[in-house]
Amino acid sequence: MSDDLLTFEAVAGLDAEAKGLALSAAERRKLVDALTSRARAVNQLSGTALGEDILGLLGSALRRPVADLLKETWRQRRELVTAAKRGPAAKPVVGEITLYDHTVGLTLHPTVAISLNGVDLPAMRFDVVGTVKVEAATLVIRDACITGFKSGRLKASVAIASGPFPLMAPREKSIDLSREFALPAGGIPLG
Numbered sequence: 001m002s003d004d005l006l007t008f009e010a011v012a013g014l015d016a017e018a019k020g021l022a023l024s025a026a027e028r029r030k031l032v033d034a035l036t037s038r039a040r041a042v043n044q045l046s047g048t049a050l051g052e053d054i055l056g057l058l059g060s061a062l063r064r065p066v067a068d069l070l071k072e073t074w075r076q077r078r079e080l081v082t083a084a085k086r087g088p089a090a091k092p093v094v095g096e097i098t099l100y101d102h103t104v105g106l107t108l109h110p111t112v113a114i115s116l117n118g119v120d121l122p123a124m125r126f127d128v129v130g131t132v133k134v135e136a137a138t139l140v141i142r143d144a145c146i147t148g149f150k151s152g153r154l155k156a157s158v159a160i161a162s163g164p165f166p167l168m169a170p171r172e173k174s175i176d177l178s179r180e181f182a183l184p185a186g187g188i189p190l191g
Contacts, residue, residue: 008106008130009062011173012158014055021173031055031160034167042162043114043121054112058126058160061110066132066156071188073104074146096150098138106130127161137177145187152177 009015013023023031035058036051108128114121137152154177159170 006066006156006173006175007063008066008108008128008156008158009059009064011066011130011156011171012059012062012128012160012168013171014059014062027168028055031168034165038162038165038167039114039124042124043116048116050114054124057112058110058128061108061126062128062158064106064108066154067188069104069106069130069132070134071146071190074188074190093141093143095141096138097141098136099134099152100136102134102137104132104134106132124162126167127163128158129161130156130158132156141190142187145189147187149177 007015010018010021013021013027016022022028032051032055034051035054036049039050039054040048106129108130110126110128112124112126114124133155135153135155137154138150139146140148140150154175155172156175157170157172160167
Protein backbone atom coordinates (compact mmCIF):
# COMPACT_ATOMS: atom_id res chain seq x y z
CA MET A 1 0.00 0.00 0.00
CA SER A 2 1.25 3.47 -0.81
CA ASP A 3 1.50 5.60 2.34
CA ASP A 4 -0.82 8.22 0.86
CA LEU A 5 -3.43 5.93 -0.70
CA LEU A 6 -5.82 4.41 1.83
CA THR A 7 -7.73 1.42 0.43
CA PHE A 8 -10.59 -0.62 1.88
CA GLU A 9 -8.19 -3.59 1.82
CA ALA A 10 -5.91 -1.71 4.23
CA VAL A 11 -8.79 -0.59 6.47
CA ALA A 12 -9.96 -4.23 6.68
CA GLY A 13 -6.44 -5.23 7.72
CA LEU A 14 -5.98 -7.53 4.72
CA ASP A 15 -2.97 -5.63 3.34
CA ALA A 16 -0.01 -7.08 5.25
CA GLU A 17 2.19 -4.14 4.22
CA ALA A 18 -0.12 -1.39 5.49
CA LYS A 19 1.73 0.19 8.39
CA GLY A 20 -0.28 0.01 11.60
CA LEU A 21 -3.34 -1.45 9.88
CA ALA A 22 -2.57 -5.09 9.12
CA LEU A 23 -4.34 -7.81 11.07
CA SER A 24 -2.31 -9.29 13.90
CA ALA A 25 -1.14 -12.88 13.42
CA ALA A 26 -3.94 -14.10 15.71
CA GLU A 27 -6.62 -12.01 13.91
CA ARG A 28 -5.37 -13.22 10.53
CA ARG A 29 -5.40 -16.87 11.66
CA LYS A 30 -8.96 -16.46 12.98
CA LEU A 31 -10.14 -14.95 9.67
CA VAL A 32 -8.39 -17.66 7.61
CA ASP A 33 -10.00 -20.33 9.81
CA ALA A 34 -13.43 -18.68 9.38
CA LEU A 35 -12.98 -18.55 5.60
CA THR A 36 -11.87 -22.20 5.49
CA SER A 37 -14.82 -23.24 7.66
CA ARG A 38 -17.24 -21.30 5.45
CA ALA A 39 -15.79 -22.84 2.26
CA ARG A 40 -16.21 -26.29 3.76
CA ALA A 41 -19.81 -25.57 4.77
CA VAL A 42 -20.81 -24.11 1.40
CA ASN A 43 -19.13 -26.80 -0.69
CA GLN A 44 -19.17 -29.78 1.66
CA LEU A 45 -15.40 -29.95 1.38
CA SER A 46 -13.62 -31.74 4.17
CA GLY A 47 -9.89 -31.60 4.58
CA THR A 48 -9.35 -28.65 2.25
CA ALA A 49 -7.79 -25.45 3.53
CA LEU A 50 -8.83 -22.71 1.13
CA GLY A 51 -8.83 -19.86 3.66
CA GLU A 52 -5.51 -18.27 2.61
CA ASP A 53 -6.45 -18.38 -1.08
CA ILE A 54 -9.87 -16.86 -0.42
CA LEU A 55 -8.30 -14.21 1.80
CA GLY A 56 -5.96 -13.19 -1.03
CA LEU A 57 -8.88 -12.92 -3.46
CA LEU A 58 -10.92 -10.86 -0.99
CA GLY A 59 -7.97 -8.51 -0.50
CA SER A 60 -7.72 -8.02 -4.25
CA ALA A 61 -11.43 -7.19 -4.46
CA LEU A 62 -11.00 -4.53 -1.75
CA ARG A 63 -8.09 -2.64 -3.33
CA ARG A 64 -10.45 0.23 -4.01
CA PRO A 65 -9.12 3.54 -2.72
CA VAL A 66 -11.27 5.25 -0.10
CA ALA A 67 -10.78 8.46 -2.12
CA ASP A 68 -12.59 6.89 -5.11
CA LEU A 69 -15.73 6.43 -3.03
CA LEU A 70 -15.52 10.02 -1.81
CA LYS A 71 -14.97 11.28 -5.35
CA GLU A 72 -18.07 9.57 -6.74
CA THR A 73 -20.23 10.88 -3.91
CA TRP A 74 -18.81 14.38 -3.84
CA ARG A 75 -19.38 14.82 -7.57
CA GLN A 76 -23.08 14.77 -6.72
CA ARG A 77 -22.89 17.44 -4.00
CA ARG A 78 -24.16 20.72 -5.47
CA GLU A 79 -22.13 22.99 -3.19
CA LEU A 80 -18.92 21.18 -4.15
CA VAL A 81 -19.68 21.28 -7.86
CA THR A 82 -20.55 24.99 -7.62
CA ALA A 83 -17.30 25.75 -5.80
CA ALA A 84 -15.37 23.66 -8.29
CA LYS A 85 -16.50 25.39 -11.48
CA ARG A 86 -13.50 26.28 -13.57
CA GLY A 87 -12.61 29.89 -14.17
CA PRO A 88 -10.81 31.37 -17.14
CA ALA A 89 -7.46 29.72 -17.88
CA ALA A 90 -5.58 32.79 -16.69
CA LYS A 91 -7.39 32.87 -13.33
CA PRO A 92 -7.72 29.63 -11.35
CA VAL A 93 -10.78 29.16 -9.15
CA VAL A 94 -9.90 28.39 -5.53
CA GLY A 95 -12.32 27.82 -2.68
CA GLU A 96 -12.91 26.04 0.59
CA ILE A 97 -15.92 23.97 1.67
CA THR A 98 -16.54 22.55 5.14
CA LEU A 99 -18.46 19.28 5.50
CA TYR A 100 -19.90 18.28 8.88
CA ASP A 101 -20.61 14.63 9.70
CA HIS A 102 -20.74 13.51 6.09
CA THR A 103 -21.04 9.70 5.77
CA VAL A 104 -20.69 7.66 2.60
CA GLY A 105 -21.41 3.93 2.40
CA LEU A 106 -20.12 1.18 0.14
CA THR A 107 -21.33 -2.38 -0.24
CA LEU A 108 -19.39 -4.88 -2.32
CA HIS A 109 -20.29 -8.49 -3.03
CA PRO A 110 -17.10 -10.18 -4.21
CA THR A 111 -17.66 -13.73 -5.42
CA VAL A 112 -15.04 -16.46 -5.30
CA ALA A 113 -15.42 -19.32 -7.78
CA ILE A 114 -13.90 -22.61 -6.66
CA SER A 115 -12.76 -25.36 -8.99
CA LEU A 116 -11.42 -28.58 -7.49
CA ASN A 117 -9.90 -31.29 -9.70
CA GLY A 118 -11.64 -29.78 -12.73
CA VAL A 119 -15.04 -29.70 -11.06
CA ASP A 120 -16.68 -26.30 -10.57
CA LEU A 121 -18.14 -25.97 -7.08
CA PRO A 122 -20.74 -23.43 -5.96
CA ALA A 123 -19.29 -19.94 -5.83
CA MET A 124 -18.92 -18.20 -2.48
CA ARG A 125 -20.41 -14.72 -2.21
CA PHE A 126 -19.15 -12.32 0.42
CA ASP A 127 -20.69 -9.15 1.77
CA VAL A 128 -18.28 -6.31 2.43
CA VAL A 129 -19.79 -3.20 3.99
CA GLY A 130 -17.62 -0.12 4.18
CA THR A 131 -18.28 3.39 5.41
CA VAL A 132 -16.32 6.59 5.25
CA LYS A 133 -17.25 9.41 7.60
CA VAL A 134 -15.82 12.89 7.27
CA GLU A 135 -16.16 15.00 10.41
CA ALA A 136 -15.86 18.80 10.18
CA ALA A 137 -13.48 18.62 7.23
CA THR A 138 -12.44 21.74 5.39
CA LEU A 139 -11.68 20.83 1.78
CA VAL A 140 -9.52 22.95 -0.51
CA ILE A 141 -10.90 23.08 -4.06
CA ARG A 142 -8.86 24.36 -6.98
CA ASP A 143 -9.98 24.23 -10.61
CA ALA A 144 -12.62 21.50 -10.18
CA CYS A 145 -10.44 19.28 -7.95
CA ILE A 146 -10.32 18.70 -4.23
CA THR A 147 -6.60 19.27 -3.75
CA GLY A 148 -6.33 18.88 0.02
CA PHE A 149 -7.78 19.12 3.49
CA LYS A 150 -7.14 21.88 6.03
CA SER A 151 -8.87 20.32 9.02
CA GLY A 152 -11.19 17.59 10.18
CA ARG A 153 -11.19 13.84 10.71
CA LEU A 154 -11.83 10.91 8.38
CA LYS A 155 -13.02 7.54 9.68
CA ALA A 156 -13.23 4.49 7.44
CA SER A 157 -14.59 1.10 8.48
CA VAL A 158 -15.02 -2.32 6.86
CA ALA A 159 -16.96 -5.43 7.90
CA ILE A 160 -16.86 -8.78 6.06
CA ALA A 161 -19.54 -11.48 6.15
CA SER A 162 -20.70 -14.46 4.13
CA GLY A 163 -24.48 -14.28 4.11
CA PRO A 164 -25.67 -14.15 7.72
CA PHE A 165 -22.25 -15.30 9.01
CA PRO A 166 -19.89 -12.50 10.09
CA LEU A 167 -16.29 -13.45 9.26
CA MET A 168 -14.57 -10.69 11.21
CA ALA A 169 -15.46 -7.87 13.52
CA PRO A 170 -15.77 -4.47 11.82
CA ARG A 171 -12.42 -2.67 11.62
CA GLU A 172 -11.99 1.09 11.66
CA LYS A 173 -9.20 3.49 10.74
CA SER A 174 -9.21 7.17 11.71
CA ILE A 175 -7.12 9.83 10.05
CA ASP A 176 -6.65 13.22 11.66
CA LEU A 177 -6.87 15.97 9.05
CA SER A 178 -5.88 18.72 11.49
CA ARG A 179 -2.78 19.59 9.52
CA GLU A 180 -3.11 20.81 5.97
CA PHE A 181 -1.90 18.31 3.39
CA ALA A 182 -2.24 17.83 -0.34
CA LEU A 183 -3.90 14.83 -1.96
CA PRO A 184 -1.75 12.71 -4.30
CA ALA A 185 -2.05 12.70 -8.09
CA GLY A 186 -3.50 16.21 -8.34
CA GLY A 187 -6.43 15.58 -6.01
CA ILE A 188 -9.97 14.30 -6.44
CA PRO A 189 -11.54 15.64 -9.66
CA LEU A 190 -15.13 16.82 -9.32
CA GLY A 191 -15.89 17.71 -12.91
